[in-house]
Amino acid sequence: MSDTPSHSLIYWFTQDLRITGNPSLQWIRRHRNNCPLLAVFVWPKGRSISAQAWLAEALLDLRKSLAEAAIEFVVLRDGSLSAWDRLLQAWPAQELVAMSPHNDRDRGEVLRVAEAHFGNHLTLLADDNLLPTETLEPCKLLAHSASKASPGANRLPSFTMFRRMTEAAWSEVVNSLKSELPDLRDARFDANLRTSVTSLKADQGLMSESELQAIAAHGPRAFGLRGGETAACARLRYYFWELDQRDANHALSPQGLRVYQETRNGMLERDDSSKFSPYLSWGCLSPRQIARELINFEQDRVANDSTQWFWQELLWREYFRWLAKVSGPQLFELDGVRPFGSAQNLNQNLAQNPVWSEDRVAFARWREGRTGVDFVDANMRELAQTGWMSNRGRQNVASYLAKTLRINWTWGAQYFEDALIDSDRPNNWGNWMYLAGVGTDPRDRVFNIERQAEMYDTTGAYRQRWLKP
16 A cells, blocks of 8 residues: 555554554554554453453553654444444544454454455554464464374364474574563654544544543552553563562562562462563563563573573463464364364263353352352452452362353353453463363363362461452
């Protein structure tokens, strides 16, 4: 398409709600800098009050940053084609630009809008994953996996296989991240190309700044976490560096990243874990920013089991994003991507394959924290009230729903997607598949909830906090 001022474009923010080190905005500046630009975000449906509050705050922070970069920004109340039509009538654009979606549902939504309103003049840009796309070429990974699998077996590699296959590329990524990330805050767009959208009103499908402020003000705060890029950068600095300071006597009290492996399963305190996931899920913080700081920490402070474990957490994220892309709609289907094996092994697989219950009453008790199993109920009530649950809690409540109650695991995954402030489709649905036994790992895991409670809530303080009248 021609890069003339008459060629207007819309950038659709999705899970990249930041301006620093945003590869899509950097691409636009390099290739469309003389084009009028409008940035758009579509407000998601069905999210919990906590999730909405966190997201509204993130969007307000993004709006401020974009204004400083001379980029107009609006929030569509919904993603219907009619809402897009009203926007484009007021602000005609010929091209839609977006970060390449990580999963089939998001991809379908972007393609639907592009086909209806942009004549397929759509530019999908590379995501900000750590591993380069060529490393994750599905056919290469599938072929490698197939050579080690029995005939007729599922060809999608498990996390362990994925880690082995990407080991060399992962080392290259780590070595390449020692240079500083560019900051778009120092790369302003041409202010003369700004196109005013102040004529657009709320009745044209836009959410006003005051509406976002009201939503942000009324949501409960898990651990006092704030939404947005500004808060994300502050949290990164705090967890990696400020918690690792010495006191007046030069004594070091182990906290934060230095002891992550020991504290990560904690459920009561804000600093038991990094709490980066809400910022990663909405792209307020990029994995590259975290990886760069992790390298600096290992060079300046210490490289230990905790930092190695943190690297593995980042690799798990890469894995679930790859899995979401190659599995397509199977990510959201009841049968998942489970390796059923060859026909002669079908009977033994059926023995492990549950007939899923559709018991809505039992599901409601699980969702509301009324199962009678105190460890499950405490976690579910924390989620309902704050939009947060620890990783240890998520594994236990998911196992209980899918393996103990044998209830349709996709109901649980959808509830988590709506309720969590760090909802992220690849991670969320990938983890649910894994725990429901329909993912790439053939092992059938069932959590002993009572034993888990004894190990991770020894004193009962967590249960007491969330189950008190």
